[in-house]
Amino acid sequence: MVNFIKRDKDDIYAKPLLGFFFKNQKFLLSLKIAVSALFVYALYFGFAHTGKENTFTTAVFWGIFWSLFMVTTLPTFGRIFCGICPHGFMGKYITKYGLKKTMPKWMQNRYIGVMLLVFGWWGVYYMFPGLFRTAQGTAILFTVMTLIAFVVYFLYKDMSYCKYICPIGTLTRAYSKLSFTWLGTYKSACDECRTFECATACPYNLKPFTFDNRNSMTDCTLCMDCSSACEAVSFKFKKPSFSLFSKLQVLKAEVWAFILILASISISMSFHHGIGRSNAADIMIWSKTAEFLKNYINFGSIDAVGLFAFIYALIFTISAALIGMFIAAKILKKDFNTTFYDLGYSYAPLFILGSIAHSLEMFFLKGYEHITEGFAYGFGFTLDVAPLANRGDSWLHLFGLLKWVAIIWALIILYKRVKLLNVTKLRKIVAFPFAASLIIFFLSIDIYTGYIFKTYGKASSGHANHGGGEKLFQGVPAEAATILQSGKNKNSCTTCGMELAKSYKANHVAKQNDEIKQFCSMHCLAQEMSINKTQLEDIQTVDTKSLKFINAKEAYYVLGSKIRGIMTKSSKFAFADKNDALDFVKENGGKVVTFEEAYKNALDDFKPSQATDMKKPAINDSVYFSQSNPQIKKTGYGGEHNHGGDRVPTKEVWPVFEDSLGSKNCFTEIDASIYLLDANLSTTQATASKSAGCKSVSFKMPDNGYYNVFYIDKKIQDNTLHVKTAKYEFMRFNHSNDAVYDKEKMAAHTIKETPFDIVRIREEDETFYHNLYSGENLRVQVLLDGKPLERADITLRTKTLWSKSLKTDKDGVATFALIEDYFPNWSDFDKRYKNEFLLTASYERDIHGDINGTKFEKIRYSATYPSFYHPNNSQYRSYAYGLSAAIVTIIVSGFAIYWYRARREKPFKEVSFNEKD
């Protein structure tokens, strides 16, 4: 025994705060007592409050301990979960006064615990998904486990329960090998020790002084009892999973734990909850098997699909591991068992890191809210907290990184463990991918799931998972809905056919000639009554609170709360009691109105929106392409930007016309020809979108380069042929390193189909990064039948209504200086601001001719070309300040160094003593 030892730098016991947490016995004891008290209280609470409102018990067990705390600590600090486990803590004292028998050989089997977890818990979970989700179920489960544990502790010595029976005992032992902590001893002190206090103190009868030599902490649960017995015990920071990098005594159950846990959690979940939520769920083998066997076996309340997803996951995972390792063993010319169990340790990170990702994500989405509110409930006060994150928050994807870390980590462990084998290098290299079969399997399931979702898409109504997907407020379970109508389609809305239970709280019923009709919402009622003019009377609606039908005319409606209506712009919920309605308003906003007012609002949904009427450009309107849908006011991100992936980027533009007053309209019908000139200079006829409303032109841009869309319209009116062309030019560039700027292809091109065209002349030094900037000159050329046109009128008009008109010179060229007219506040300044402008060229000439027999005397040409320019960087970049910053730095630091050096070099001073003094 040692009373004092000089601790190494990496010893956690020597760290200021962590040392206290892990070493201070009083703190540890009180922590363990507190956790046990919480455990017992939560159990009691589960029995005392069996209802759904008891979120406390589930918060303690499923919110904190199981999964969140366990998986986050296991691969980091190790088995500290076991260290504070109430079973272990209380078991220690029970054993002390117990019978201390030796456990019979048949029970000394770690597979008992593993199998209990895999089949007893996860198998049951997939068969009966809702079983232990209630507070009471949880309490019963843990009480039974506690009783079993206490009996075993009482009978047998050395905490055998933890080692063999505890469902997570072997699992925590196995996964803690990944942690960066290590309980060991200082060898120098232990060499002289003959008393072995650490071993005596250990309730598990382990020998901490052998841990370093064995390269294994065996069953140590980090209860820290040994560290109080002897100072030579250390608890050190190490490289994560370092013990797996060198030889260690393998424990077969650990490898099987890795495989079975991976199968029953990660892979099963990928099957059942991942792929199971895609549209391809039904064609998967487990669904098919379940479907097939349903003909022969009555599954009762068992979730057959879940069960078979679980079984298949087990089969696939185990066979992936076995087959790969079998081949690897053959290549390595080693015994299968040695190979399998030696290399099987590399599977360790796969499940646990993915599980951390999931647990943390759930914690931010739901867990935090659940735990906080549950604890508040458990201790008798109410709290209402918002979740820390919302589904779809982009930063949550960060947890996706952990899965890749897991795969890379697993491969590193495998590499290190293969390295330890005593075979030739070539065999090792060849065997490696086979030994990695399960890792590759895990990766491919991940990619496959992604592929399934990409190809088949997400199923619209996901089945309820743990906690349930997004449920609509107005929906109720089908059995809770009162259906008053009868007939074959009695569960569907009379008007729209929607399932009534889904929007039950908004349901209305009315009588049509004594036949009861039920409607999903007031919207459908209004449609039937006011639009279809059906005679309906005796209207009733559902009281949102009691779910009973009440007379609608006397109900209090809450209009426009923040709960979204199903078919209407503003939701309407009815209440029998005005106070209930007011409470609802307090919580969700909106206002309390009568039936008449609500009904009037429902009718508003049917008012035609103004844009749907047909419009065509008048003959003097100018037509041009717009980057954004003029119907949608929000100026979205108009540009194409598509990094990565193999999708071909698509650009959508909307031809619009504008009259002399500046009002902008989109086409509902296009009777002009549209052409596309692609980056490879081939011209194709393009079509406008089929949608009614705003017609748009979409085109794919597979290559880098300029894409041009042409709109060409010829019409005769008042003996004049109006040739209207519009052009849209867009450069696609994927920022690829291999892109070659081919000047020939990138030059401005026109097509022979267009008689009149504006082209932007390329400058000498243009690259793929070309953009227009204010202050620069824009040179455009007007072409008539492909030849430069002199004295054509051309006007540039910016979004800010600055305009300039020029006439083209003899080469058909006009040069505009792009003015700067973007002067926002500094805080609003955007250097990528697009100052849009429109070029309009027009020309008239007197030519007689006819098209299809209609004569004309002159032709009026017009062409448009929209584009934009950014603020010039001289607006916001300053060389003067830049140079000064650098120069000032140079001068100041140069002087500082000089001064520093001069100060240290004291000039030599002769010290002379005058002997006479």
Added chain:
Amino acid sequence: MKKIRDFINNADIRRFRFWLQLLFFVIFIYGGYFAINLGNSIPVFSCGYDKAVGGMCYFLPLQHQLARPLDVLFSVASISVLIGFVTFLLWFIIFNKAWCGYACPLGTMQDWITGLRKKMGIRYSTYTQPQFDKLKKIKYIMLALVILAPMGVGMGLLGGEWRTAFCEICPGRMITPLFVGDVSQWSLDFSTKTAMILTTLGLIFTGLFLIGSFFKKRFFCFFCPMSAMHYIFSDGALLKLKKEGDKCTKCGDCYNVCDMQIKDIADDVKSTNILRDDCIFCMKCVAACPEDDALHVDILNMKLFTSTKGGFAKRMEMDRLEKKND
């Protein structure tokens, strides 16, 4: 065979290094004019802001890739990130940190500035050991910036100016394009506050780079995140700097010639792999070592260049001759 070995071991590594550095400098800075394009996963600071760059510093594409929205980043599109990374590793894995000592244009520039200082007869500065231990951590902070800042943009936590935050403050962005006559980077961007701060820092660091590398050999390499990134993967590299401690007499010659002031090269007689995170693999230490085989550069466990008594003597002789000529 022995002849070749003797030739290598007796070689004047400095001249070899000078010409190799010049060659790489031309390839990386002016490569574009010769239609050289070595891709954009180069493990040295051959800046992508240089229009004629012959192969781009990996950090610029890496930051752009990491700045994608996270759901895109962790989807199948991550394969392109992976390809870039693997290319980077393949470049790196053969030459290890010799990229720093022999290929990095920014490093070469610092060596030239050091040469200028030598000509001017001004002595160089060194850090004290505590300063050294503290300052060496900065490069990992820089590496964190390279990786986390763009991811922050991808997560939507940071504004778009953070996309290439490290490039904004990297002196290479200012200095490298100067060699092709582009001064456009020497300006402050006032478009947003973040951009203003980052570009100001960039120019301050440029000033520090110039003045620092004048007084301190390889001043910037000490803070270089690429160096930190190299060190993470240097265990797997083929080229290795090895030391046989039992042959070391701790004379300290290697430490004295070390541009990076790595004390372990003289002090540590335990480790065989003596490559440290600051090392630029210039092999000056091997050339300066007077003991047979005490320091050697291995490729695939074959000795490529080792310290020999003969080689040391020959190189010392050269020095003396050079001094006589002065």
